[in-house]
Amino acid sequence: MEKKTFGLQVMSTNGIFYNDRASEIILPCIDGEYAILAEHEELVLAIYDGKMTIRDAIGDKIIAIVGRGSCQVANNRVIVLVDTCEKPEDIDRHRAQRALERAEEEMRQNKSIREYYTAQAAMARALSRLKNSSDYGID
Structure with a gap:
């Protein structure tokens, strides 16, 4: 069975961090982490400083530390705009x-x-x- 995915674009002031298909993204929000999967309902989220986790189309995990920003989910596509985004290393x-x-x-x-x-x-x-x-x- 093929894993369901969605289009994901993560951008910061330094440029595009991720632009591909993903199976999951977990974002830091004011009251904890918020996970988004394929075919999620439409919404807009406020993102706070913290750890963001992306699972790509094949299930590999990508970790990033993000600053404040927002996330828009619509039509099986997620756009994340944050002020900073960098890998922990x-x-x-x-x-x-x-x-x-x-x-x-x-x-x-x-x-x-x-x-x-x-x-x-x-x-x-x-x-x-x-x-x-x-x-x-x-x-």
Whole structure:
């Protein structure tokens, strides 16, 4: 029996991460992970910083760490737009640690609400990158 698939395109500000058939995608959402399979009903999702898992047409797993964005599901096609998308092994842990430290310092300073939220988002992104890269033994 042939595995059911759907068209999947994952794009970030750095370009196209994935553009092929897939059998499943699991996305990080505000209240946990959300899985999408072939012939899923139409919907739009908000994506949060975290780990995205793709199962391609033959069942191989592709892991990526994504930033915030959105996902649209319609007509057996899924489009994911995120601000960042990278494989765990491509994460520079030292750079992510420095970004975390900068964000923490920004949050300690008394600045505007907007600057506070920007620093908070940067901190969440850095923590997600550090956590998920360490899950795969990357130093």
